[in-house]
Amino acid sequence: MTSAPVPEVLRAPLVVEFPFTRSLGPVQSAFLTGLRERTVLGVKTGDGRTLVPPVEYDPATAEEIRDLVEVGDTGTVTTWAWNHEPRRAQPLGTPFAWVLVKLDGADTALLHALDAPGPDAVRTGMRVRIRWAAERVGAITDIACFEPYDGDGAPQESAPHSGEFTDPVTGIGAPARLDYTYAPGRAQTAYINALSEQRTVGERCPACRKVYVPPRGACPTCGVATAERVEVGPRGTVTTYCIVNIKAKNLDIEVPYVYAHIALDGADLALHARIAGIPYDEVRMGLRVEPVWTEGGRFPDHYRPTGEPDADYDTYKELI
Amino acid sequence: MAPRKPSVMRPARDVAVVAFGQTDHLRTTDELSEVEMLMPVLHQVLAATGLRTSDIGFTCSGSCDYLAGRAFSFTMALDGVGAWPPISESHVEMDGAWALYEAWVKLQTGEADTALVYSYGKSSPGSVRDVLTRQLDPYYLAPLWPDSVALAALQAQALIDAGETDEPALAGVARRSRADATANSHAQLSGSVAQGEYVVRPLRTGDCPPVGDGAAAVILVAGERARDLCERPAWIRGIDHRVEAHGLGVRDLTDSPSTRLAAERAGVFERPVDTAELHAPFTSQEIVLRKALRIGDDVTVNPSGGALAANPMMAAGLIRIGEAAARIHRGASHRAVAHATSGPCLQQNLVALLEGDAR
Numbered sequence: 218m219t220s221a222p223v224p225e226v227l228r229a230p231l232v233v234e235f236p237f238t239r240s241l242g243p244v245q246s247a248f249l250t251g252l253r254e255r256t257v258l259g260v261k262t263g264d265g266r267t268l269v270p271p272v273e274y275d276p277a278t279a280e281e282i283r284d285l286v287e288v289g290d291t292g293t294v295t296t297w298a299w300n301h302e303p304r305r306a307q308p309l310g311t312p313f314a315w316v317l318v319k320l321d322g323a324d325t326a327l328l329h330a331l332d333a334p335g336p337d338a339v340r341t342g343m344r345v346r347i348r349w350a351a352e353r354v355g356a357i358t359d360i361a362c363f364e365p366y367d368g369d370g371a372p373q374e375s376a377p378h379s380g381e382f383t384d385p386v387t388g389i390g391a392p393a394r395l396d397y398t399y400a401p402g403r404a405q406t407a408y409i410n411a412l413s414e415q416r417t418v419g420e421r422c423p424a425c426r427k428v429y430v431p432p433r434g435a436c437p438t439c440g441v442a443t444a445e446r447v448e449v450g451p452r453g454t455v456t457t458y459c460i461v462n463i464k465a466k467n468l469d470i471e472v473p474y475v476y477a478h479i480a481l482d483g484a485d486l487a488l489h490a491r492i493a494g495i496p497y498d499e500v501r502m503g504l505r506v507e508p509v510w511t512e513g514g515r516f517p518d519h520y521r522p523t524g525e526p527d528a529d530y531d532t533y534k535e536l537i
Numbered sequence: 538m539a540p541r542k543p544s545v546m547r548p549a550r551d552v553a554v555v556a557f558g559q560t561d562h563l564r565t566t567d568e569l570s571e572v573e574m575l576m577p578v579l580h581q582v583l584a585a586t587g588l589r590t591s592d593i594g595f596t597c598s599g600s601c602d603y604l605a606g607r608a609f610s611f612t613m614a615l616d617g618v619g620a621w622p623p624i625s626e627s628h629v630e631m632d633g634a635w636a637l638y639e640a641w642v643k644l645q646t647g648e649a650d651t652a653l654v655y656s657y658g659k660s661s662p663g664s665v666r667d668v669l670t671r672q673l674d675p676y677y678l679a680p681l682w683p684d685s686v687a688l689a690a691l692q693a694q695a696l697i698d699a700g701e702t703d704e705p706a707l708a709g710v711a712r713r714s715r716a717d718a719t720a721n722s723h724a725q726l727s728g729s730v731a732q733g734e735y736v737v738r739p740l741r742t743g744d745c746p747p748v749g750d751g752a753a754a755v756i757l758v759a760g761e762r763a764r765d766l767c768e769r770p771a772w773i774r775g776i777d778h779r780v781e782a783h784g785l786g787v788r789d790l791t792d793s794p795s796t797r798l799a800a801e802r803a804g805v806f807e808r809p810v811d812t813a814e815l816h817a818p819f820t821s822q823e824i825v826l827r828k829a830l831r832i833g834d835d836v837t838v839n840p841s842g843g844a845l846a847a848n849p850m851m852a853a854g855l856i857r858i859g860e861a862a863a864r865i866h867r868g869a870s871h872r873a874v875a876h877a878t879s880g881p882c883l884q885q886n887l888v889a890l891l892e893g894d895a896r
Contacts, residue, residue: 226568231662233606237675245676268787270677276782296698296790298690299738304667306682315687315737317786326786328678328691336738341698357677391675397606397662402570433616434573440590440619442576 227406231399237391244273246387247285247380252359255349258285258378259323267375269323270357286375289321290347291366296326299336306394308362314339318363322375330362344368355386404434407446412516415508419484421445427485450481453488453520454528455504456537460497475500479520480536487536494521502537503527545804546775552644553763553770554755554891556585557859557866562725562751562847565661571600571610575657576617578754582653586756586766590619593756594649596626597640599633599656600851603668614657625649632656633753633855634816634877634887641776644759651759657752658850665748665850672880674783686745686819688881690737692790693821697739699791702824704739708732710820711743711845718842725749725847746818751849753856771862771873771891775803778887783880790882796829799888805830805874810890812837812864812873814857818844822883830874830888840864854878858889865893 241249244260248271251258260271261284268276275282298315300307307313308330316339317326332348333339346366353359401409404420408431411418419430420443428447429436436443458477464470475497478487492500494509505525508517558581566574583589596618600611611628620626629635633656640652660668666684673679696702711732718727726747733742756766763770779795781788800806813836817823823838832838839845841860844853854877864870872892879885 228567231606239675241676249676268784270784270786272784276784276787295786296691296695298687298694298740299735300687301735301738304682304684308681315683315691317691319786325784328683328785329681341694357680389676389680391679393671393679395603395606395663395668395671399606399662400567402573403568404570404573433613434570435576435616436619437616438619438621440576440579440617442573 226400226403227409228398228400231397233395233397235391235393237393238388239391240388241386242273243380244271244283244285246385247382249355249357249359249389250382250386251380252357253353253355253386254382255290255353256378257288257290257320257347258380259288259375260285266324267322268325269320270327285378285380286322287378288323288375291368292318292320292323292345294331294339294341294343294345295319296341297331297339299339308358313362316345316363318345329360332362332364338365356389402434404432404443408432411448415510416448417450417481419447419449419486421447428483429486430481430484430488447483449483450508452505452507452523453479453481453484454533455492455500455502455506456480456487456533457502458492458500473497477520478537479506480533485536490517491519492521493519501527503530503533544802545807546777546802548773548775549645550647550759551763551772552641552757552759553767553772554858554862555758555763555767555770556582556756557753557863558582558585559723559753559852559856559859560751561723562747562749562849564725564747564749566659566750567661570613571605571657571659572614572617574659574750575614575655575752578752579617579653579655582754582756588651588756588766590624593651593653594625595640595643595652596624597628597636597643597652597654599629599631599636599855600658601630603671604665604850605659605662618653632851632853632877632879634858634889635778635854635879637755637757637855637858638776638778638887640757641773644757650762652757653754654757654855655752655754656852656855658852659750660748660850661750669881685881686740687737688785689745689819689821690740691785692825692882693739693744693819695790696821696824701791701828702821706824707739707744707820708741710823714839714842714845717840718846721841721846723847724842727842727846740819740821744820746844746848747846749847749849751847751852753849753852753859755855755859755862767866769866769868769893771865771893773889774892775805775890776888777802778885780885783884785882788882791825793825793829793883793886796826796876796883796886796888799886800830800874803888803890805888805890808872810836810872810874812840812861812870814841814843814861814873814875815839816844816854816857816877818848818853820845822878825883826876830876837870854887858891861889861891865891868893
């Protein structure tokens, strides 16, 4: 006897994007607005150190700090790393060095990119200068990068600065995008593949014998692996429902409509789906329903009444 | 008020690691969902102790939704625990070492006597170098997308400039780790591994951890009962975790004062240790940790191969505690230090001191 070949697990691209906007406190607002105006600001700590980039609380004492000072746009590399293969969204598309730069007048270092011809042109202690972005909006990327600078490291006194600018920046856009390849695993692959044949499969727990659908490979009650595949449905019973009166954005369904929990025949867990083919105010617990597939649909579009008598409460009361 | 010298914090209750399990760590596990990957190690630690789910007083897990790109993925993993009838459960969006810390605190309060701690991570669906940029400060760092290797490379160069290491010494750390990993059947990368090309100079592929999927679990038990469940329990004599400023330019990247402080509070420096399991995903980080923990050449460091042999995100730190405990269980160690890290360039550090009963 040969076992059936293991079907290839499914894979699909998955993009997760976060279009967050973030508000700035008084210190970050002054710093990022300053960058827009080609002015680099730091903040003084209680013990007289100048932090660049500035923060609102002293990292050592947690004391609130607000005394802004202006530092130079030239500085010294404190450490570096050569990045010969820039990745998406990094500051430069050509090979560059990541650098921590202590700007003249600052006591801490700022992370950014250094545009240099190669690793041999970079060393700790080298002098660098900010290259400003042509278009500046009040963001750390207003510094396009650093570039080598042959001027001296003449100690520059930082000068007090009010931090006041016209039209200050009060927030930043912080878009983030991550690319994944989603693989749902063995159990859910089987579920999705069965749906493509307009069938619904679950898995039976070897311990409690309950059939879970959709299957996830584990019985959530017993904490053991499930493997025995069981076809359920296609018909089922409405165990509970709600009437939706507010239309969701981009949803092509007229309100009010009914969303219900449906216990498919043979399943021990209810699925949820929309009910149609019956006036919304006539849907009830115990209603017998069956799936309606649309052309090319990858899951049932909705469920409609079968016309059978309603199920007895006792047959589904454990599944509500 | 004058600053007080950090002192050793003595636990109120004796708590021991009595069982440890881990998966084989693999580059990809597409055929397994997270719960399917995790379940065998949960069953393994329960079987090792004879405990059933209903015997566990507290369950705590560590994982990170950003790795798999799915929200609340830990709730699905709970299917592997058997959460009915209802259990006492918690989760940290951190390495499982921090979940173990939470469980240890729970046992210290006396609210529970046994705890199941697990953690897992699937890095294979995404690009972990990019994913980890999202844990950085969103104002000054994240918009530049500095990846995890780049940040470690800045630290490595700082160490080289300070004369604390050089590229051949880093290659030596990599070679020793992968050679030791040949004795670890769960390791992803072992034996002779080429040091390779630069990824971000000065770090080469050999200086970097493998990217992979994996899970781990331990069981903690308080008091005398630990001796009933395990022939030689690994007692947690001290545990502490500390964090440093997130601004990389504020920190001295050649040192790890947070690790040193955590070790001091955990009592590591009171007597010599014989084993150290260090969570150092990059070769250069072992240099920093050895200094912070005052580890001499007489200490066995990462006999499992450490994170350079297998670095399943969110589990690799818990595995350090588990590996140290397992050595005590089998009598290969009497006093071991285990370390876990999180964040760029060793930003957050947890140190646990484990001891076996005197013979």
